[in-house]
Amino acid sequence: MKAGLKVLNQPCCAPGAPPLPRDDAERLAAHFKALADPARVAIVNRLAGADDVCVCEFRLGLSQPTVSHHLRILREAGLIEVARKRGTWVHYRLVPEAVEQLAFALGGQSNPAPGRG
Amino acid sequence: MKAGLKVLNQPCCAPGAPPLPRDDAERLAAHFKALADPARVAIVNRLAGADDVCVCEFRLGLSQPTVSHHLRILREAGLIEVARKRGTWVHYRLVPEAVEQLAFALGGQSNPAPGRG
């Protein structure tokens, strides 16, 4: 098989076989949709550079409710999660497995994983 | 830097630096948006399993105009391209570089690329 969507070890790409289990296509599409907004890409990128980041740092020229909205979408998609709460501050972190799964589906070798914590 | 969004060799992830050039975030988001639909994920997956595929094979329970619509979106996003036209038939193929770029942005090692054609 060439470089491309491997889609989680599915026996994809057979000549007459159903191209992709509908569920898998929907699951993948849902994950991509979570990244289909500049603000959310920026948030994920920011989280990729630190163990966890306070919500108060995600001012992207957007209102606070809008940032919260994007955090919720990423959270419900399983791409990020709450790392800790200190007082009224909330810190988010990436869910590396979810991101790696997407990279893998796109045909990339999921990273050697230089140790999470 | 941990596993995560590398975003095309940008000096991302600095403590106080602007998290991500707005343009790059928008470009990435646009690419992800192109994959944010089950039909389009199925199309790309199908193309990942062959050198090129005839449009007439993309019947996903959708009408012909709808399939054409999705092909257009993927084409304008640069993820697929017309491979050849034979008579009234049109064959599409993947643009491997584009997919690899996305996988790379997600932190995956872009595939060893087993020779394109």
Place this chain on the structure above:
DNA sequence: CTGTTATATTGATAGACGTCAATGAAAGCA
């Protein structure tokens, strides 16, 4: 030129999405 087949485009419509103001919830402080 007429007819047929395979894609693409247009137009219309219902539903989803991004955004913000207003409000709520929870934690800390006086």
Place this chain on the structure above:
DNA sequence: TGCTTTCATTGACGTCTATCAATATAACAG
């Protein structure tokens, strides 16, 4: 108790998206 701060939720509004029917375009057959 009351006030402040941080984040989440709700409600409203305009825009975008997915979908299909209808139509156009392009290539071939006769």
